[in-house]
Amino acid sequence: MRALIFSFRFLPLYFIFFGSMAQEAIYLDDRRELFVDQYLIANLNKATIRMHQPVDMGKVLEFDRPWEGAFSAYVTIIEEDGLFRTYYRGVPTAGKDGNSAEVTCYAESRDGVHWRKPDLGIYEVNGSKENNVILANAAPVTHNFSPFLDSNPTAKPAEKFKALGGTSESGLVAFTSADGINWTRLQEEPVFSQGVFDSQNVAFWSESESQYVCYFRSWTGKGYKGFRSVSRTTSKDFVHWTEPEPMGFGDTPYEHLYTQQTSPYFRAPHIYLAIGARFMPDRQVVSDAEAEKLGVNPKYYNDCSDVFLMSSRGGNQYVRQFMESFIRPGIGLQNWVSRSNYPALNVVQTGETEMSIYVNQDYAQPSAHLRRYALRLDGFASLSAGYEGGEMISKPFIFEGEQLEVNYSTSAAGEIRIELLDGFGNKLPGYSMEEAQPVIGNEISRFVFWNNSSDVSDLAGNPVRMRVYLKDADLYSFRFK
Template identity: 60%
Template sequence: MKRFTKPGLSMLLGLYFALLAGDVVAKEPIDIGSRRELFVDRHLIGELEDAQLVLNRPRDMGSAVEFDAPWEGAFCGYCTIIKDGDTYRAYYRGLPQARRDGSNSEVTCVAESTDGIAWTKPKLGLFEVEGSKDNNVILADHAPFSHNFCPMLDTRPDVPADQRYKALAGTRKTGLVPFVSADGLSWKKLQDEPVITAGAFDSQNVPMWSESENQYVCYFRVFVDGVRRISRTTSKDFLTWTEPVLMGYDGGPIEHLYTNQTSPYFRAPHIYVGIAARFFPGRRVLTPEQAKEVGVDPGYFNDCSDGVLITTRGGDQYSRTFPEGFVRPGIGLENWVSRTNYPALNVVQTGDDTMSFYVNQNYGQPTAHMRRYEIRLDGFASVRAPYTGGEMITKPLIFSGNQLDLNFATSAAGGIRVEIQDADGKPIPGFTLKESQELIGNEISRAASWKGNKDVSKLAGKPVRLRFVMKDADLYALQFAGEK
């Protein structure tokens, strides 16, 4: 295979000009430690030749939760998925009929699962709704907070047991008020006063604990020149928050993002992944006659939406590496109405090699539901080489660990070889391309090796580059880790 020999001329020229520009050697090596790194952005990518960074689309696995209870209905929304041990919970607004934001018609509901696939609605007996406590409601008669109640599981070390769950909720009129819970079902206000007051607060406001930043972070919507944008604020105690900062985009267009759904990716929490709802106001697909046929509320068919992938590693910049739709609307006119195709917050593991996220669909219709989508672990995006072959060389990096584990897939004809170079791009003896054992298969984790040797510990702490020579293959993630 021709790509398994020497670097191509165009790659060598690219490296040469990068050196002249000071883009390669002048910058400090990236210290990745033993963290898993995904190819959802260009953070590690130095050079690509005949390979490309691609967005991988998920599989539609069908309806997960039907919003069919009398207190739920067509206008359920702002879903959050939380996995706590062996229990999965889906939190969402219940609203049978369109009302003004923050009305007492809104309730907060929960569904539960043991696998993230089959869901049930517990009968909690916490609030009386429509004359009965035989329901799955965790918050009622608390206007306006059920409009956009957004919970999180607090993984901060030494968090008090009665505050393991936290939430923010409110509208522009009230600001965002904090709530806490020990079990995720029985909630109380942490205080009556709002903790964040500068924002639109008319959609989902997303709090989280950041392990990498050692602080709470909240992403929420603001309007800038009439466009729905995202701001960020931080806190050490969930009560006192910094002045909000508008998020910028490192590549990609500025578009209406109705919800951002930014959260730490559970297998690489230093990378925040958002499957955002991209909104196109006034971009109407259905005629009034078609809208009537579908059964959508007359006020909710003049726009359309899809889901897009956004990522950030902290700070005030999102990477919009992929402007294309990550979740495309499905076949059928019911998928092309206003406020449908809105992703839920959080991605969770639902199989040995798969993970799931969920999407609010058929909004404003009697068939409103939450749908499950599935994708391989770490598989949002990948570096892909065609049958004719391609290469990637990383930026200089420093690692800790004993072996290089890769999440990859090849065809039967394809493969991947790995060379470790010094910071100047010279192959390191013992880790050259010629000595590399070809990786063939489809695995979430397999160690690279050179003449049967997997041990890279003698290179730990030293600036190196990784050169991947690939044929008909995808590389999803890498991690330097201890031997398994």
């Protein structure tokens, strides 16, 4: 009886603490979580967050048509129901941004590897309509025309695809399309004008924020004396946009971010990945003689570029967890010229366990082309530990689901064990490290077991923490499913 009285006497205090914990806990629902930031991490002990480098899979698309050429750039990849579409600027000679020679080109593929350029017969270019041009005579929109597949559930069928393009002279002009090939200007005047725009300016419908977001070129400091940077604006209707906000980068140093290519990751759309081009002005690698031998335009070998990786979960902040290059320039001086190594917008799945990132290379050279790089699904970064072992303890979170699914890799000697704790960090009977079945192998999807059961539904809806022990292993993502 005394124990019962004691329990009820302190029950209100328990609910105060538990209620506070529930308010502080991160609500995951059944979303997949990656390790591109430390959003869920409370503590690391002998474990690290490791960025992984995509594997070069070779050339997939040459910019070899007369209206394409050495200065083709600003590529977008869109996948829908097994059809891959790519859009890019075609212009064979260097000129002022937004000049009349620039066109928007189109190619398509059924596997993301083998591409064809259909003769669309829409615009006459060089005296013929036998070409793959989907937009012409629309300067300066064709300088950086950047489309997306609109996932807004209220989007009109005739506006299934949307796009923005333009420079500071025109502002960002909006286009729409029902099929991704035939495009119509949404309105005569630009939809947004408060920016510099001399790069690829990207937009998409955000499921997590329930609005359109646009990330566009801006500059730090005054005029062009600072760094190329990124700002953001939002819209409910794709026509009326909010006052822009400059994006923050935490305490990382400023660098010239020529493109940012921010887009929702298709397996975790609440996480936006920015896989863009870092530009290093006046960092010359190629000599005059070497440039002449390569056939590089004289104005385009005084600088170099590579690919960076950062992320955002909405709002005006990026997390730049890695300052190191995500994709380094390849072997050969042709990769070390100005404005080469610029990644395309969007990551797409190209195999059962594979996703692809596309990068334009050999810029300002006769050999200009698009190249494919591959990663395992979710394989941008991992929670990792070596042979001596390490662990991570998460922040409190609340999930919905019945099983814990992991994407992971271990060595033959390695393993992963996962323990579920209550929100205060106390062991939960049935889900302890001692009861956890070792996870060994290399799989995109596997459920975690404790005492021969993977059922975690009793814990759903309550604050919990996750303790992950790794030995010579990587955990790429997890999800309560």
